[in-house]
């Protein structure tokens with residue numbers, strides 16, 4: 021039952037108020053009906069090439085009608101104009117009146133402030149390498165100021181890490197305790213990454229890290245601190261030398277910031293060429309996205325399949341199955357990128373979208389996931405859409421094991437799509453001498469129903485370039501999904517209330533009179549915990 025449509029929001033700005041709610045679009049109804057009537061075509065190969073990646077869409081429902089309806093839907097949503105506005109740095113983030121210009125960060129010929137900051141990063145890394153400075157780095161940041169750094173460092177450390185890179189994101193004291201274990205403060209650089217430079221976890225962890233440096237006898241601890249932020253003034257006011265404050269800008273979303281100076285710790289850990297190649301791969305995907313017609317546009321096609329799976333076929337989640345152990349952080353990275361962008365329920369006019377929007381995103385590398393939750397994927401009542409990712413070439417010499425890895429990826433994908441035959445299984449059990457009634461009963465438990473959608477994304481090998489192309493593919497896919505649903509993928513108002521509440525509860529834990537608005541349970545635990553302090 022869809023929520024009733026609220027009246028158009030009088031407060032919405034003119035352009036947002038002019039935005040048509042999805043349910044009012046005949047092109048949406050046509051797309052929805054076409055998807056409902058479509059089937060899997062296991063004898064059809066649907067490949068899209070983009071920036072060196074191959075995207076295989078064969079395991080999604082399709083038909084000539086869905087393909088026509090998809091183009092009509094995107095055109096009805098003003099795809100060309102919206103794409104141009106995004107890439108031109110227009111204020112597409114309407115609720116914050118900002119651009120979302122992450123593509124400029126990796127443009128081959130970026131604006132002066134971007135190229136200047138890239139150069140500052142390059143020089144800082146080259147100087148540190150030349151001086152042999154810093155055996156270890158403690159990277160302090162959370163969310164978009166953390167996941168991309170972890171992912172890129174982990175995925176691209178094949179050429180060997182030049183420095184130990186330890187991550188501190190959580191405010192849990194164990195995070196910092198674990199990070200500093202065994203480190204020599206005099207040989208450790210602390211990097212604080214925070215777009216706002218107000219995130220309580222990051223500022224608290226930074227204070228602790230600086231205290232750790234000071235306690236080790238370092239007179240000017242801030243000389244060993246780097247800040248990467250859109251608030252350079254706040255970082256400098258803390259005492260961090262201006263030469264060690266690197267800037268990105270309000271028009272870069274936190275979860276879209278890896279391409280900026282946020283890549284500095286990656287460069288210190290695994291080399292400046294890694295972040296430059298990551299940017300080059302993303303730029304190639306940007307060019308594909310910008311120039312390719314819808315039918316062969318990989319981000320657009322992925323978005324259409326994702327909207328069909330979520331809003332028509334009813335899959336509530338998307339599982340990320342990267343068949344490469346070096347992509348263990350891809351799922352959490354995409355979790356934030358997708359869920360913080362698409363976890364919205366009102367359209368640009370402030371009205372309920374009217375269909376289910378952003379799915380929950382989760383997963384882990386294959387083949388680990390096969391021994392963790394693939395039972396649910398195959399035989400659970402809901403199932404999920406799955407993004408399989410594999411690299412044709414390994415970066416190790418274990419060729420047989422790599423063949424086994426890829427065989428598992430393909431096998432899981434086919435089994436989700438085609439399922440298994442209960443009749444064939446029953447005959448097999450009968451042939452083994454099992455009584456007919458038991459064979460019938462057991463075959464029902466062993467059946468894989470199939471008919472579960474998936475995408476396969478194939479990288480030639482896991483290079484920084486391919487990683488950059490992959491991440492940009494997902495950024496643009498998410499942008500197109502938001503365009504279809506009519507939501508803003510670039511704000512994150514939903515994280516503010518909890519943060520504000522936490523600050524109030526913290527004061528109450530320190531003895532301030534509890535707020536009368538707490539529910540009884542919250543009030544109870546604040547009282548219990550405050551007493552224990």
Ligand code: F6P
Nearest residue numbers: 163164165214215216219274515
């Ligand atoms: O989770 C909310 C959020 O603002 C994210 O969007 C962001 O990546 C993270 O917190 C960290 O924010 P900052 O980079 O400003 O410390």
